[in-house]
Amino acid sequence: MATSDPNDNQADDIDVFNIVADSDPLTRKERLFRWIDLNIFTPYRIIRSDWRASFGIAMIIFLVFVGTVVIRFIPYPRVGDYPRYAPPFQSLAYPLGTDNGGRGILAQLVHATPDMLIIAFSGAVVAMSIGVVIGTVAGYKGGYWDEVLMGISDVVICIPGLPLIIVIVAIYPPTSPWLVGFILAIDNWPGLARALRSQVLTIREESYIEAGRAMGRNSGEILWDDVMPQLMPYITIRSAGAARGVIFQSVGLYFIGVLPQGGLNWGVMMNDAYNIGSAVSNPGLSGHWLYAPMFVLLLMSMGLILLSQGLDRIFNPRLRARHEKKASEKDEIEVDL
Amino acid sequence: MRYFAKRIGQAIITIFAATSLTFVMYRLMPGGPIDSLRQEFMTGGGGDFASGGGGRDPEEVNRLIELHTGITPDVPLHIAYYQYMRDLLLYQDFGISIYYGEPVFDILFRAMPWSIFVSVYGLLLGFAVTIILGAVMAFKEGGRFDKVMTVVIIVLDSIPYYVAAIVMLATLAFGLGWFPHGGRAYSDSVPGFNAYFMQGVLHHGTLPILSGMVVGFGSGALAMRANSIRVMGSDYLRVAELRGLKDSRISIRYIGRNAVLPLYTGFMIGLSSIFSSGVIMERIFTYPGIGWYTFDALMRQDYPLLMGAFIFFTVITVACILIADLTYGFIDPRASVENKESY
Numbered sequence: 186m187a188t189s190d191p192n193d194n195q196a197d198d199i200d201v202f203n204i205v206a207d208s209d210p211l212t213r214k215e216r217l218f219r220w221i222d223l224n225i226f227t228p229y230r231i232i233r234s235d236w237r238a239s240f241g242i243a244m245i246i247f248l249v250f251v252g253t254v255v256i257r258f259i260p261y262p263r264v265g266d267y268p269r270y271a272p273p274f275q276s277l278a279y280p281l282g283t284d285n286g287g288r289g290i291l292a293q294l295v296h297a298t299p300d301m302l303i304i305a306f307s308g309a310v311v312a313m314s315i316g317v318v319i320g321t322v323a324g325y326k327g328g329y330w331d332e333v334l335m336g337i338s339d340v341v342i343c344i345p346g347l348p349l350i351i352v353i354v355a356i357y358p359p360t361s362p363w364l365v366g367f368i369l370a371i372d373n374w375p376g377l378a379r380a381l382r383s384q385v386l387t388i389r390e391e392s393y394i395e396a397g398r399a400m401g402r403n404s405g406e407i408l409w410d411d412v413m414p415q416l417m418p419y420i421t422i423r424s425a426g427a428a429r430g431v432i433f434q435s436v437g438l439y440f441i442g443v444l445p446q447g448g449l450n451w452g453v454m455m456n457d458a459y460n461i462g463s464a465v466s467n468p469g470l471s472g473h474w475l476y477a478p479m480f481v482l483l484l485m486s487m488g489l490i491l492l493s494q495g496l497d498r499i500f501n502p503r504l505r506a507r508h509e510k511k512a513s514e515k516d517e518i519e520v521d522l
Numbered sequence: 523m524r525y526f527a528k529r530i531g532q533a534i535i536t537i538f539a540a541t542s543l544t545f546v547m548y549r550l551m552p553g554g555p556i557d558s559l560r561q562e563f564m565t566g567g568g569g570d571f572a573s574g575g576g577g578r579d580p581e582e583v584n585r586l587i588e589l590h591t592g593i594t595p596d597v598p599l600h601i602a603y604y605q606y607m608r609d610l611l612l613y614q615d616f617g618i619s620i621y622y623g624e625p626v627f628d629i630l631f632r633a634m635p636w637s638i639f640v641s642v643y644g645l646l647l648g649f650a651v652t653i654i655l656g657a658v659m660a661f662k663e664g665g666r667f668d669k670v671m672t673v674v675i676i677v678l679d680s681i682p683y684y685v686a687a688i689v690m691l692a693t694l695a696f697g698l699g700w701f702p703h704g705g706r707a708y709s710d711s712v713p714g715f716n717a718y719f720m721q722g723v724l725h726h727g728t729l730p731i732l733s734g735m736v737v738g739f740g741s742g743a744l745a746m747r748a749n750s751i752r753v754m755g756s757d758y759l760r761v762a763e764l765r766g767l768k769d770s771r772i773s774i775r776y777i778g779r780n781a782v783l784p785l786y787t788g789f790m791i792g793l794s795s796i797f798s799s800g801v802i803m804e805r806i807f808t809y810p811g812i813g814w815y816t817f818d819a820l821m822r823q824d825y826p827l828l829m830g831a832f833i834f835f836t837v838i839t840v841a842c843i844l845i846a847d848l849t850y851g852f853i854d855p856r857a858s859v860e861n862k863e864s865y
Contacts, residue, residue, distance in 0.1 A: 345832075348801060348832045352829065437684050455688075
């Protein structure tokens, strides 16, 4: 816009700020369609294109389904229902065999699922929330904040988690699964905070962060708008990891009999099989009692790992950019992941 | 120098925090250990101190509580705290075990080397495998080895260490009879520097070490792979290639060193978690280390031993992390220079 007249130039400046796009504004319907396309179809396509993500998500959905719906169709296992120590695959009434009291193993597994899901969920949410806040603030702010926050998490890291949890649980046995998850989170947040901090340390030196600071945005906005999207894949991976850690520890503690033994729980089943059924030295008698909960635990943790990887793919901006274009253009997806 | 001073200061604070925590649990919690001990002593229980049935007078009970826990009941809080910390830190007076009737410190001090032995070896072995595997996978990114190993690692990663321990115990020890079912050494061997004893220690330690490896293994290999791939894309690596440096030099000094750095925090947490895992592991293998005594104390409601084990765990972990921290400066020279701008 080269003009010699200064007045004319000023008028142009005003015009520049009043330019409106030529196209018509989107209708509500179009915007809704775009939103669905962006937030539902694209992730769905990304997940479908990768077997690991599909398996992980299917696994978790299956466990939630078992814990909420299937549980209503399977009667609560009671002592004396069936013959004692029945081997697996003998009868449709107790497909996985029975324990020392004649309770069906499968029914026990199913009825233990909701508690396990609650423990994993509450533990992951608590650990992740604390970890994200402390890690990002410490990494971004640096200086005094960093020293204090990392000092605290270092102290918590150095105090060995399981013995601490055992000491707490010995004095105050938690009965609610929410509380179990909450207590187990004590051990899991500092690692997350530290790892996030070291991620933020590299991000904070990026030029767009510096630009944000130069524009006078406050730390909270920069952290939320600029730093967090970069961290999202990492946080999701780690939060599924935290859920897995909490599940591992809780089942382990139930297994050695540290957490209260009442109620149905995979760890309690393992403990009983180990001690009452002596499953390790006598696998022919009660091996199925020990290995069935172990197998389910394995599936759950594998599902969580694969879920975290699937979420990584959804959040990964570069991968997403490719899909976004294709999903809205209704093209075939051909990505080699 | 400031870096070292800070690390050591942090270690001291940690130990201080842990011991204060035990005091809080002992003294402040209603219905906590002191109360339950009091009840036990009142009714004349208390292992070897049982002096006939019937109730004891309150002073005698207080004396027993102080003897066992190092905490004097019925004195003001701050004085009790001061006395407790002084005994603990200056005289290593951890109290007396209720079940064993021995000083807690002696019991745990004897058990400590065994725990450190299996834990540290397991972790180091796990990390070595992790780093090598991750690096090789990154090097062959997208190839068949990479794809197969990724699946294998995910499957291995979903196995909790105690499940691995149980399976190993069931197959290798009970099924095949290759390894003993429990204990630390052959019962007929003489402890000392002789071949038979050493062989026994190794024989008994193999399974705990192998399952410790599972703890250290974790998802580290995938993280190492991701780090290596990220580093491989950076500009200075291209420059190094253009300079005509040897592949071995690039892979070890340029990629390896930078890719290992983020794993280092993982290593420190691994140290902490492997000592923690000892509680479950030593229970499964009946390996009388500190973890086994923790479990034992919990089952017998032996609070002095339980608290002592917790403090021991903390001290060992802190010491190991301190060593790791002080050597970190050699791996990453930037660590000891703190010139980060504060926003």
